[in-house]
Amino acid sequence: MKKTKALVALVLASAMVFGLVGCGDNASAPANNNTAAASNTSAGTEATAASDLNVMLETPVESLDPQQATDGTSFEVIANYTDGLMQMDADGKAVNAICDHYELSEDGLTYTFYLRDDANWSNGTPVTAADFVFAWQRAVDPAVASEYSYMMSDIGQIKNAAEIIAGEKDKSELGATAIDEKTLQVELNVPVSYFLSLLYFPTYYPVNEEFFNSCGDTFGTSPETVLSNGAFVLDSYEPAATAFHLTKNENYYDADRVKLSGLNYQVIQDSQQALMSYQTGALDTTLVNGEQVDQVKDDPEFMAIGAGYLWYVSPNIAGVPELANQNIRMAMTMAINRDAICEDVLKDGSAPTYTAVPPQFATGPDGSDFSADQTKFSDVCAYDAAKAAEYWSTGLSELGITEITLDMIVDADDAPQKVAQVLKEQWETTLPGLTVNLVVEPKKQRVEDMQNGDFEVALTRWGPDYADPMTYLGMWITNNSNNYGFWSNAEYDAIIAECTTGALCTDAEGRWTRLYDAEKLVMDEAVIFPLYTQCNAEMLSSKVTGMQFHPVALNRVYKDAVKAE
């Protein structure tokens, strides 16, 4: 009996140790049927010079449903295999894609798009106007609850979009109608000067209704449940995959333009591993973090790519009495040494920013950058320790206090934490009596705290959704949910109303000037403390040419990319 017990013990032990897993010996993992697909296709492409581009991603894809996706990674991947009416050219301007040509009515309210005849889905059916109507109706359908539905309503100003989202009208009343198979008519509430540049945004991409319905609930979760009408075809993918592959779409209407045989995506969350993989040649392009820039800054393959995000500090003006004092806010924004933050801490090429609308994404009617001049607000927003201290002491005496303690909420990510630590140090050394405590929170919680006004100071960012200053200036109107400081200024609200739905929306130049006025109000009252415009430090192999990088909408476009052997 005793022997059996000891035996049981031994068997148990060895079962624990060996039995549970055969250490990778049977390579028939349940998830690797894609491998076969991937290798087949890469072998299948004839022995041309073309080859796969190996691309690094920082985060996995969140959704392949164009109307549900919200993040840059998902957008990039969707755009690889889907074309909208428009696409981005090298300068980020909208040029025809599925659209062959279009007409705009005189009042600027009705677009008529004529679709090209040779655009087909990968299952052979042609891309029709109905596909766009179906997709756009999905985007505003309250039952779908698309997070980017405001691209149709507030920003695109498509007729009835807002009412449908609010549940007041049926989605069939959306101002987008298929006149015939290849003609799409779009009605707007007001003229929208940047409307064409919205059309390359994935929320506006078509979806084939019949195919969508055949997928049931699984649309966009595997290569079998997506259709391609673009440059590439998705051929291996599973939800939240760390590696997946796209291969060239031979039936693409513009197939001659596409030189790559495919795209090999690899999600790597650790930047050091990514750089090492890049050095061994396993990746053709990768992100580099600030710490590693020292290692690569002499390398000709290193470059800084604009990422569009404006990082700024938002003081809670309505909620914290001390911050309601304008002198205190002025002191705080002028005590920030933005050059030091960019050059010494971030080191990734991020540009110090002194305007509420960041540079390099919005081009005006005269072709100039809205925020090219970074010195225009230098009397209210520049690094000047002496002036800052002066404002500070004025502010303190107005408030009748000698010290202030503020909590600043910061995302738990690496870069914001670094910036926050420097800000704390700069503020505390320049402004006597100021203590800043850093409270690190996951982004979701930080956003919720900010929207509830449950914060004192916050470090936050905003990425442009479309190439117009309004994507930023729209934030600070009274009661906007992203007006975190709960700042309110009637004059400002009036200007914005005038420029979006009022008299100025057809007068491009007049509108532009008024937008400057609006920005000046924000800066003069130090509603936000702009810090820097984010750049990503990237490595791009010298073998690769023609790859496009954009700060808005689609961050990377591969249609013209060529990889030399």
Place this chain on the structure above:
Amino acid sequence: MKKYIFKRILTSVFTLLAILLVLFVLMQLMPGSPFNDEKLNEDQVQALYAKYGLDQPIVVQFFKYVGNMLQGDLGVSYKISKNTPISQLIQTRLPISIRIGGCAVAIGALAGLLLGLVAALKHDTIIDSLATVISVIGVSVPSYVFALALSYTFGFKLGWFPMLFSQKDIFGSSILPSVSLSMFTMASIARFTRSEMLEVLGSDYMLLAESKGISGPALIFRHALRNALIPIITVLAPLIVDLMTGSLVVEKIFAIPGVGSLLVNAIQSNDYNVVISLSFIYSAMYIGIMLVVDILYGIIDPRIRLAKKGD
């Protein structure tokens, strides 16, 4: 005995249900929501809540969830991989985590047993100290530092193993992650083996066995190690669950599509269903293994069985 096992299984089921309820309550306490992206307005958030039934009272949500779960439906992800059924999400990831975790346990347990055994047999010699130092390094250097150091040396500099996980070479690309994960197990097992062996070697029955003329490997393996193994199993059991449900950091570094990184992402993005499902799977594995250990322990060690009967 049968009655005892039946009772234990029944209570385990209730424990699991209780855990599920606790998880639900915890999710309610979680600050933030899966839908509070900056770009959403109040109405849209409400619409999303209604869409996923999150606006209903928690009790209703709970029973609905349990009902769906019994039919094998774990709900959908809200954020990490939008609207993807979680069963689909986990299906491909859990086996990968289990494989790598299992390898790590196997490597760690074997190396640890060996190390502990040698240390105990050569007690108070330089070999013993060396074994202690090795096992201390194992517990004091975080696995992500190990992972990167291994990847740098064997992947980047020497090029022996792939640096990243790849579906094409599952065996090769599992080696570095498994080894870096196994360090902690190895160290803990070595420590326990050493102390248990020392205790067993000092016991009277070993003296008896020795005086009966048994010696050498037979003495150590048949008499000493066998008895030392029982407590080691108790230590190993929870470690197995920990490792098999994935290690976040090592998964992150080697780009392994496992469940550990999924859980952390889910917590940080308030993806309730993913957190609940993964936690629940973890709990089920944990309680399952504990159940097995308890029952076998009862069979092996009469003292524990006696104690239960005595009540």
Place this chain on the structure above:
Amino acid sequence: MSKSKTANPMEAVAAYTPVDDDFKLKDNASAIAIDENYAAQSFWKDVFIRYFRKASAVIGLFLIVLITVMAVIGPDMNEYTYSGQNLDQKNFAPRIKVLEKFGIFNGDEKMNTTTGTKTINYYKEFGLDDVEYWFGSDKFGRDIWTRTWSGARVSLIIAVAAAVIDMVIGMSYGLISGYFGGKTDMIMQRILEIANGIPRLVIVTLLLLILEPGMLTIIFALMLTEWVGMSRIARAEMLKLKEQEFVLASRTLGAGHFFIIFKEVLPNIIGPIITQVMFSIPTAIFTEAFLSFVGLGIPVPQCSLGSLISEGFNSFTTHPYQIVPPIVVMALLMLSFNLVADGLREALDPKMKEM
């Protein structure tokens, strides 16, 4: 041990007629306790001697004392503070002037860039002859020496506090559960199973999200998750001991439950308990390090060994010297706590006396 004190009872028996009082329980719990105290004293003396006979245990204790002392005085040994930044002097390699002539700690740093390896010495490059960073400076130009020791201070406080609280809670829980057995044990073990069945990561992150981040929250989070191990050991020991004769004897003599648990059984299992505490201190340090890695550790710019390691980790391939000091201190702490634990266990366990 009390045998020799009693006179031979046999002589008195013959002439004596028993009365009822003789068969009542003698309420002499306090007397027993005194007796035990006396024994305990010599026991501890014994332990003390046995402990210091073991070289590795003494080394371990010495290291703990050394690190603790450094954690107290180390941050004040130079002019830097743990949070003071100097962006002009960031990422300086370690430099100790007195060692410079031996070719070590001279501020040289070999950097592997993608275009080749180069040796940099920022001290020379910037002409900073008088500047010394003994362990180098980090990406904000903060002194790593100062940060390492103030990190060690934070880690030690967290770990010791967490371990002691664990011990009290876990031990009481385990002992009570094991002693009473039956329904009590059943319910208490199920509660424990529930607490333990939920992934630690979920509990800890949620807690840190709900409560204000800081040292107390971390201690609380560690406490919530670490007591389980302690209670297991206490319960197992209790199950082993409670059927033994001395417990039975004590019970027959009319001792109360809690007297038996804490006065009779506890002293007998103090060895494994203390050993477990010594082992759970490194675990606490380690868990805190993990929390730092997921960004939920001690709030910046404060630091712990864990947060220093995860900071250094980000420059592991660029400036490897930044991760070395916290890792070495952490490893030494772990090693010494393990050595002390081992030493204590052997000193406390009379069964090992002969070995």
